[in-house]
Amino acid sequence: MDFLQSIKQKAKACKKTIVLPESLERRTLEAAQIILQEELANIILVGNEAAILEKAEGLNISGANIVDPEHYDRMNDFVDTLVELRKSKGLTREQAEKLLKDPLYFGVMMVKKGIADGMVAGAVNSTANVLRPSLQILKTAPNTKLVSSFFVMVVPDCDFGSNGIFVFSDAGLVPNPNAEELAAIAISSAKSFKALVGEEPVVGMLSFSTKGSANHPDVDKVIEATKIAKKLAPDLKVDGELQLDAAIVPSVGASKAPGSEVAGKANVLIFPDLDAGNIGYKLTQRLAKAEAYGPITQGIAKPVNDLSRGCSAEDIVGVVAITCVQAQLSE
Incomplete structure (x- = not known):
């Protein structure tokens, strides 16, 4: 189905x-x-x-x-x-x-x-x-500091993610989240994935760097957001910073981030800003002929x-x- x-x-x-x-x-x-x-x-x-x-x-x-x-x-x-x-x-x-x-x-x-x-x-x-x-x-909903959005992406003939199903966030609402906001987006998106897809969320915090391969304040933000998310949701499978291929391709994840429980297995992709998220979802939709459901909001009380x-x-x-x-x- x-x-x-x-x-x-x-x-x-x-x-x-x-x-x-x-x-x-x-x-x-x-x-x-x-x-x-x-x-x-x-x-x-x-x-x-x-x-x-x-x-x-x-x-x-x-x-x-x-x-x-x-x-x-x-x-x-x-x-x-x-x-x-x-x-x-x-x-x-x-x-x-x-x-x-x-x-x-x-x-x-x-x-x-x-x-x-x-x-x-x-x-x-x-x-x-x-x-x-x-x-x-x-x-906003109880225990939620931020309203954000996500897309459910269903990619045909795809072995990555959850049989080709991903959550991309935030791809529609928050332009340039700081580390705390990015962590909140990650936790909310994981809950949304579980609710809608019914499988365990595996959250990749995306960057142009994987595990220290580059140094830049934008990378530092993703590293800090990952630490915050792990602290706030200790049972959540979340890791970063990861490049997109390291996050979803098992062989690349094993090579670039050995020992990570997320690398190569991510089905929830957290983009560092709205530019990346919006471009990423539209690229996937148009080039991979993916179905894109959204933007779905998360964090509102109803x-x-x-x-x-x-x-x-x-x-x-x-x-x-x-x-x-x-x-x-x-x-």
Whole structure:
């Protein structure tokens, strides 16, 4: 069974409710039809019902719950909650009412209130717009200092990683993490790999150096991050600094980092910065014809996931299924 089918089965086994706030986007509506047909999740669409149904002409989204913020009977409660959450920032009631007419803020508040279990957006909104209300309303998960992101990469005909499955992090959110942040990204990514793939994470902290082959402050950051990760998560298999080939190719790992329990076996790849992570995932996706699921966020109190604006309806379905599994694990 491939990765996506496995995720879909997990989603079906404990059905969750996902809010899709970009309800006037055709790809979102096509995805909603597929999700409802395959019984992956319950779907909430945010917006004016007549406008949504007009945009969904030819599609069957009758199983979706359409909620219009303009006529929502719990809006006063939503406003009260947002004012309370943002009182330290001086948010007025009038400002809160305006914010909650934004489908993204409204959708996140539905997650906050437990009406939905997660939210997926980003087909027409920037990452910043999707994550801003999430951080303001949901905040970070307990014992998590940093919100980061990852991609699940499924590489065809590949013996490396977990039968060709990897987590690449951070490839979508944190531009230049310091050592403490890089350690936090590594620990969160290991948990995400275990949750979604179901196998033991083996974490490679990537660099242009392997075990002292080069000297540079960028290398020092990865070495320090590895020490911090080992201290914070002593049972985690994590090692660095490792070049990419030393991390995933057994013969190279044995040669460059003999004695390492990670070298040559890594399935969670932690990139030193966003440049490397973003380039790495796109190279793998395009040259190896890999499936790339993400960016999936980690570290928010409840699951909210961002889409690429170039996503297809099928991409949205995949991210919704992943969000369902994250929601199951956050209970």
